[in-house]
Amino acid sequence: MYHCSPTNNADTERYSLTARTTSKRKISKRKIIIAACTGGALLAVSPLVAQAAAPPPPTVAAKGAALLDASSGEKVFGKADNTVRPLASTTKLAVASVVLDTKGVNLEQQVPVKQEYRDYVTEHEASTADLQTGDKVTVNQLLYAALLPSGADAAYALADTFGEGDTPAERSESFIGKMNKKADDLGLTKTEFKTFAGISSKDVSTPLELAKLAKHNMENATFREVVKTKEYKGDAPAENGGTRHYTWTNTNQLLGSYKGVVGIKTGTTTPAGPCLVFAATRGDTTLVGTIQNSKDRYADAAKILDYGFDSDSAEDMKLRKLPSGAQTD
16 A cells, blocks of 8 residues: 655556557556545555556657567557658668678778769759768768768668679669568568669658668667767778768767667658658667658657657757758758
């Protein structure tokens, strides 16, 4: 039996409740006690009272969203999470997955930057890492370039390097085939890629399947290191024999704004709208989520994470500002 008191701190023990969606979540005894007490009266705490104390799922602006427990794969939150929508640059998660899952991948392999990569950016008005023709950048640097400033030029370089064929076009087509096979291998039956950069409205997935892809990627240490980086600075040999200095800023403004966020990737096109794949860790719990087509993707992500962590961090969140001239996506 518990007494209603403003100084009661029995927060360390927790009751198990039925999930806010279909999964099981937890709520502190203190919250249950507060819900059970009225005007100082002493009431017995029952499972029914505890169930009633669980907050409702948040309302989000996104047309689609999902949140998974990274350890169990259990769904914590969903909104139209099985509806197929365009992916925009979150497509590049599949690029990273193919590269990092390649057996014996050499992250220090140098890749010469071709003019075709820059031309691709110009032709499609795509986001860029501003790779300079003739520079030799490593595979690891290309992952930063593709995932932080969302460089379509870097994604092309990776596709050209890890695809098969006699020409860049053939190799990139081969690589896109590998992206689709990766989706098949992961059981993502509604996911399909037509490009390596997400520039097509036919690069599609569902919020739930995209979250599953992100969960898979977060199992890789290199991927985790890349997507948690706010700013990358590195050097590369230039064609003229000198040294090129590159600086890439992470377009994901949730990183550094919401406690515990450790990635992952933004994406925006007219068909897809603003999208976001995100992950956060608090204690021994990591949550991975997706937002598709939202006018307020960062606020949505924070609300969903609050729901998953049973916290209220979203209320006071202030977004990290990108430096002047940084790529946006």
